[in-house]
Amino acid sequence: MEFAEFAERAGDIEGLSADTDIIKAVTDLLASANDDLEVLARFVQGRVFPAWDSTTLDIGPNYCYAAIARAAGQNVSADDVENRLAEMGDIGEVAGSYDFGGQQGLAAFGAGREELTVAEVANELETLAGVEGTGSQDTKIDILFGLFNRTSTQEARYLARLVLSEMRIGVGEGTVRDAIAGAFDVPVEAAERALQVSNDYGRVARVARDEGHSGLADLQLEVGRPVQAMLAQAGTVTDALYDWEEAGIEWKFDGARVQIHYDGEEVSVFSRNMEDVTAALPEIAEYTRENLSVPAIVDGEVVAMDDGEPLPFQEILRRFRRKHDVARAREQVAVELRAFDCLHADGEDLLTVPLTERHDRLRAILSGGVSALTVTGDADEIAEIEANALDAGHEGIMLKNPESTYSPGRRGKNWLKRKPDVETLDLVVTGAEWGEGRRASFLGTFLLSARTEDGEFETLGKVATGITDEELAELTELLEPHIAAQDGQTVDISPRIVFEVGYEEIQQSPTYSSGYALRFPRFLGVRDDKSPEDADSLARVERLAESQ
Structure with missing residues (x-):
């Protein structure tokens, strides 16, 4: 499948609101996937690798900005891309706003634009993930530039989101599970069980298509391939x-x-x-x-x-x-x-x-x-x-x-x-502020958010207490690669890192987008063992507020 077709279908899915319509659109995508089925089952969720695979692209937003800027032309810098992101709020929209003209010169001589395929994108991103050692940063930017330089406006939109794991088209794991069942006429329960033991949406989609219900039933746990914890x-x-x-x-x-x-x-x-x-x-x-x-x-x-x-x-x-x-x-x-x-x-x-x-x-x-x-x-x-x-x-x-x-x-x-002791919350860091004086080189105040049912994040407070200078240095090193935009002392941070936070009380408040605020929040530690999807939900925050 050409990547342009995937981008077009992703755009169609993004425009849908009803869950049934989204499932049908993903079902149609998988049914027409042919050799790209395993990749598309992941890409549509914003995944590059199987869920069990700990391989990552290891691409911070700044690398992506640099690649976009380079593909956009000599008069565009990474700072320009970051500034445009601050205005638009979506890296996909930012990438799609540039005219990546690297192929226009070829078109002028009649060569035309070489279409990018889904398989090529997957292969290039796999190559990028394997780059390490001296000069790896430049090599990764080179690979990304090569991809962006071949994209149309629509393709750039979804390539940028895929690279930063921010697909944001309303497709979650349950959607893909139901789409697999619908596309290949297998029971949802069979797909669910197969996903539990394999933790690989692409593999389950392929087995469902090629071997049906009996093939899914044959899938078992494999020593060496982790599954999600209960x-x-x-x-x-x-x-x-x-x-x-x-x-x-x-x-x-x-x-x-x-x-x-x-x-x-x-x-x-x-x-x-x-x-x-x-x-x-x-x-x-x-x-x-x-x-x-x-x-x-x-x-x-x-x-x-x-x-x-x-x-x-x-x-x-x-x-x-x-x-x-x-x-x-x-x-x-x-x-x-x-x-x-x-x-x-x-x-x-x-x-x-x-x-x-x-x-x-x-x-x-x-x-x-x-x-x-x-x-x-x-x-x-x-x-x-x-x-x-x-x-x-x-x-x-x-x-x-x-x-x-x-x-x-x-x-x-x-x-x-x-736990009989005071409750704590595991919250996602979505912003921060640079410190002042001797702490000017450290991020010192951190904006905390709870996840919502649709995968977004709503703010409910800032934490700056309970953090030593040594911890500030570690936190700055941890968070700086995930800075998405900066405005003066304030930075936006892509939702990647989870903090455990203590508090005295949860109050209703118009100050934050969640409608709640933490009273006297204090930093307890980084939850390296949790992803943003595992962080506490806004629903739990609401339950805790009601039970006070």
Whole structure:
């Protein structure tokens, strides 16, 4: 498929408002995709790589601005592109506003414009993602320039959005799932299950087309390919015992979620965002290799410890972020595994097996490091377990339906987290302000937003307290590549980074677009283990405000 046709169809989809119309348009796109099916199933969501693949383009907005400016002509600079973005508010609209005339000279001699294909875009972006080392920045800009230089106005609009993962045409994972089912006449439930075990929309689309329902049923988990983690929501003991009569109780550790894959020889450790963090946590890989008896996929948490006492969550995140001098970091911050679930063991998928059986299987194959699971309907016993967890320095308890299956990526009522301490919010940074005086070179005030159901972000406060000079330097280094536009001291930041924030109260306020404001917000840390899609929703903010 020519990229121009994809861009035209994306534009049509963007103009639709009804969910049914959007699903039908995506269904038609997939049905006509031919050899480009796998790529289009990703592109329409704004993805370049499969969901399980931690490969990224590693392209900050500034690289994209530079490539657009270069394709737009000698009289356009990256600053011009940034200024136009501040006016228009959408990088796609900005890219589409320029006349990329690199091919006009050829047309004047009768050569015409060489049409860009979807496959070429995918291949070039894959090449770009693999560029590293000295001169990599210039090489990446060269590749982007080459693409933009071949685009029409419409193509440029969606290429820019794709590069920065900001497709914004109203297509989410559920839309593509339903479109796969509609395009290839398979049950939605079959597509859903296949997506859960493969975490690859392109592959599921191809199998649905080529092999139908039976092919989807044959898809299984694969050791080495991460899937989304099952998620919990806030709840109470009363909720749990009312719904289930008995609950499975575990300590809730103040750690970082990991999914461990062991093929019998090699170990891979993935973060909650499915990033490969094996190199940063060598002792977890070593422990798994020594204590796991069969090939398996294990779910758990990594906890920072000091002489048997748990350390704050930020200590484990320091280990996750470490890419260099890991040996020294290992000496400074020791980490331990607390495994609590088993998705696959010795060739057998366990997603549909009840929680209690999965836990028994986990204890049978992993010698040590397994979190205790107590099944009880006694509220007093649950209170005692919670007290013991808090006395040991942990966050509280998890309450789980003993009969529940494992649903990757789902946040349902089968897992409840109970934390008796003050609530915190995980919010997305969408703006910032440069500091003054000795902090002039640091971003010092951060604009926080909650996600909405349609994938947008609404502001509800700024945080500047609780941050040391050292942390400001780290945060500036982390956020600066994501600066989308700047106006004086104020910058807009693409939604990529999640902060954990404490607060005293949530108030109604016209100051911020959400209609709410945080009273006395304070920075607690960066949630490296969460993507913007995992951040707290505006609906949760509203519930917390109502419950005060």
